[in-house]
Structures are given as C-alpha cells and as structure tokens.
Amino acid sequence: xxxxxxxxxxxxxxxxxxxxxxxxxxxxxxxxxxxxxxxxxxxxxxxxxxxxxxxxxxxxxxxxxxxxxxxxxxxxxxxxxxxxxxxxxxxxxxxxxxxxxxxxxxxxxxxxxxxxxxxxxxxxxxxxxxxxxxxxxxxxxxxxxxxxxxxxxxxxxxxxxxxxxxxxxxxxxxxxxxxxxxxxxxxxxxxxxxxxxxxxxxxxxxxxxxxxxxxxxxxxxxxxxxxxxxxxxxxxxxxxxxxxxxxxxxxxxxxx
Numbered sequence: 177x178x179x180x181x182x183x184x185x186x187x188x189x190x191x192x193x194x195x196x197x198x199x200x201x202x203x204x205x206x207x208x209x210x211x212x213x214x215x216x217x218x219x220x221x222x223x224x225x226x227x228x229x230x231x232x233x234x235x236x237x238x239x240x241x242x243x244x245x246x247x248x249x250x251x252x253x254x255x256x257x258x259x260x261x262x263x264x265x266x267x268x269x270x271x272x273x274x275x276x277x278x279x280x281x282x283x284x285x286x287x288x289x290x291x292x293x294x295x296x297x298x299x300x301x302x303x304x305x306x307x308x309x310x311x312x313x314x315x316x317x318x319x320x321x322x323x324x325x326x327x328x329x330x331x332x333x334x335x336x337x338x339x340x341x342x343x344x345x346x347x348x349x350x351x352x353x354x355x356x357x358x359x360x361x362x363x364x365x366x367x368x369x370x371x372x373x374x375x376x377x378x379x380x381x382x383x384x385x386x387x388x389x390x391x392x393x394x395x396x397x398x399x400x401x402x403x404x405x406x407x408x409x410x411x412x413x414x415x416x417x418x419x420x421x422x423x424x425x426x427x428x429x430x431x432x
Contacts, residue, residue, distance in 0.1 A: 178216060179209040179231045180238040182343035184377050186312065187238055187261055190276060190407045191231035193380075194259070194291045213241035220253075227255045229274070234263025237344050244268060260285055262404035277405045279429050290405075290429070293380060293414040299388045304370075306334040308390030310383065311408050312342035313352025313375075318396035318422065320355070323362045323371065325396065332368040335359075338386055340377040349375065380411075388415035397424035405429055 177195040182188055192207075199207045208219050220228070228250075232239050247256055247269040258270045265273060266284065275285035307326050311317050319337060326333050339356060341349040356373045363371040378386060387393050393412045406426040412419050421427045 177205070177207045177229045177231075178239075179207070181209050181211045182238075184312070184340060184343040185238070186342075186407050187231060187233050187344075190261075190291075190410075191259055193293065193407075193410070194276075194288070195229070197291070213246070216241070220250075225254050227257060229257040229259065230270075232258045232265065232268070232270075233261055234265050242268075259288075260404075262402065277429050279432075290410055292410055293384060295384045295388065295414040295416070297385075297388060298416070302334070302389075302391055304332060304334050305330055306336060306389065306391050308336045308387060308393045309395060310338035310386065310393075310411075311395070311406075313339045313346050313349070313355050314342055315351070316398040316400045316403070316424075317355065318398060320358050320362055321396040321422075322394045323359045323369075325394070327363070327366055327369055330369070331366075334370045334372065335363070336386070336390060337371070337373045338376070338378060338383070339373060340375055383411055384415055387412055388417060390417060392418040392420055394420040395424075395427070396420075396422045397426055398422075399424055401425045 177199065179191050180188060195207055199205045206223055210216055230239060230242060232242055250256060255271045257272045257274060258265055260273045260275045273285045275287050278287050278289050280287050309319065309322050319339065323335060326335055339352040341347060341352050346352055352375055359371060359373065363369045395408055397406065403426050409419065409427065409430060421430060423431065
C-alpha cells in the first residue's frame with residue numbers, strides 16, 4: 177500500500193485508516209508513504225510485491241511521479257490498483273480501481289466498506305448544549321451554517337469547531353482562519369453563544385475525544401456535486417453521538 181507523506185490531507189488519512197488493519201493482520205502486507213519516486217522504486221525492488229495499491233488522486237497532486245508512462249512501465253511486474261476519491265482515473269491504466277463509496281453504482285469500480293475507528297468510551301450529555309463540527313478549512317464546508325442554525329434554535333449554547341490547515345489547498349491557513357472569522361462575526365450578536373475554534377491537526381484519539389465531548393456533531397456542507405465521500409462522518413459515527421447533515425453529495429452513502 178503506497179501513500180503520500182502529507183498528513184494534513186483527507187486523502188492521506190482515509191487511505192491510512194483503511195489499510196492499517198490490513199497491514200497489521202499479516203506480515204505479507206506492507207505500507208509505505210513517500211513523495212519520491214526513487215523511494216517507491218527501492219521498496220518495490222526490496223519487497224517484490226504481486227499487487228500494489230496506490231492512494232492516487234485524480235489531479236496527480238498526491239503522487240505527481242505516478243504518470244501514465246510509469247504505470248505502463250510497471251504493468252508486467254505487478255498488478256496496480258488505486259483507491260478512488262473523485263474525478264476521473266480511467267485513463268491511468270490501473271488494473272482495478274477500488275471505490276471508497278460502499279454504495280457506488282458505477283460498474284467500473286469495486287466497492288469497499290468504510291473504515292470506522294474504534295472508540296470504547298461513553299460520554300455523558302453536557303449541562304449547556306454543545307454542538308461540534310470539524311474539517312479542513314476548504315470551500316463548501318458550511319461552517320457558518322452551523323453557527324446560524326445553532327443561534328436559530330438556542331438562546332445559550334457552546335459551539336466547538338476544529339478547522340485545521342489543509343496541505344493541499346490551504347497550507348497557509350487563510351481558508352481556515354477565514355471560516356473562523358466569519359463564524360465569530362455571526363456569533364458576536366449573542367454573548368451566550370460560546371464559540372470555540374481550534375486549528376490543530378488532532379491525532380485520531382484526540383479527534384474522537386473532541387467529537388465525543390459534543391452532544392451532536394453537525395456537518396452542513398454545500399451540495400458539492402461530484403466531490404468524493406467525506407471522511408468526517410467516519411469519525412463522527414465512531415463516538416456514538418447524534419449526527420446532523422445536509423444532503424450534500426459528499427454524504428450520499430448516508431442518504432438512505
């Protein structure tokens with residue numbers, strides 16, 4: 177299983193979460209992460225795999241070195257698979273594409289189940305209604321919509337948000353800070369709405385604790401037609417707290 181190195185990336189995190197249990201189950205499975213073609217080639221020569229699964233994103237951003245020519249040159253050495261996120265990868269020459277939407281109806285792809293983290297703890301309700309959300313500070317996330325909805329339903333509440341900087345698309349954090357400022361501006365009209373926003377990229381255990389500490393976790397994305405399935409719900413489902421979502425294309429695996 178070949179991943180890239182940028183941890184502040186939903187594509188990276190999904191692949192790592194889906195492959196870790198497989199790798200840990202058998203010594204014949206191996207996981208590497210690299211941004212360099214030479215390092216990939218080194219491990220291919222050392223491990224001599226029969227199958228390689230790439231965490232390839234259609235734009236090439238995660239693996240710019242994995243060109244069509246590179247895939248073609250490896251075709252007789254091992255089977256090449258890719259995890260599908262969004263966009264079009266049909267012209268890459270992969271032997272099989274694994275779809276991360278378990279409800280996908282496109283026959284070109286093989287569907288995979290979603291990987292839900294294990295969270296063994298049970299948390300109690302808060303004295304003051306506490307509403308949470310998280311995600312990278314990119315477009316279409318609807319963070320301000322969460323604040324507006326809470327303010328329309330509660331005279332007093334705590335809103336907790338975690339909006340880290342995304343390596344691809346918001347490395348300088350301008351998007352995340354922009355969302356935060358817009359949310360603070362909305363919440364300022366009611367001093368009993370306690371808005372708390374952090375920007376740390378939390379390890380999985382801390383992220384699950386964060387979600388478990390909320391009475392409900394809300395994800396009010398835009399329609400985002402054509403975008404890939406959002407991983408945020410995988411974490412939110414793990415902590416056994418209520419979830420509120422919009423009918424975004426990125427939540428289509430939950431619509432039914």
